[in-house]
Amino acid sequence: MRRREFLGGASLIVANGLAQLAIGDAPAAQATATQATAAQATAAHATAALTLPKVPARQISMLPTVPAGGHQRLALTLDDGTSPAMLSRYMAWAEQNGHGITLFVYGAMSSWLTLRPQILRLIKKGTVQLANHTMHHLPLTKISDQAVHDEIMGCHYFLLNHFGVDSRPYFRPPYGYIDQRVTNIAAKLGYTTPVMWSGSIGDYSSVSAAQIEALAQTWFTKNRIVIGHANSTNGVVALPVLEQILARRGLKSVTLDQVFSR
């Protein structure tokens, strides 16, 4: 099911001409951004762009990347949270390594309230941003207008009531399923920016750490919005490797709020 999520989203992105590659097209472990010397990478890493002029999010209707501009950043986004252990480890990893991550909250999962103290602390620190991934993770293109409304606003009020977060304008449709009808309903609710992705670390299902590493080698490049899932602890052992790849390339992950004004 989660594989379909990635494939559905990827093909949608390609259909909109916003990204070049579906995952099956990915060349293995390219070294595109690994040419810098260790010293250069370290310097770039230290000056990661968290202080750039922000771009208005509302000018962007479908968001698969963060803007270019010579800055060494990407946006790692993590969905669902069906594994509280993995969610907690991802947040600790981001805090430890100075990254910002955007978490797309599947509101009905208990992890979010279980981890509320850690989440609230890291929101305040700028490490974590919460965004709307609907309340029950239904395919929005296949349910009624009222149900789309309820799914989006259910998560909206969940985030507002428990975390004090107004997550507009960002939402990610479950499985990447979106069409004009869903886009219009969401926009009327203030969710004007569907956040898609242009790379995946593949952990929507049980994959090995080696597979996650290979995908990170391919997709951890500048300006990408990369999707991951806090759904399985299989990825825990890959976390140090993910940091090694980012550090070697002088990349920092940033939250959407660190890039876009709203």
Ligand SMILES: [Zn+2]
């Ligand atoms: Zn999801």
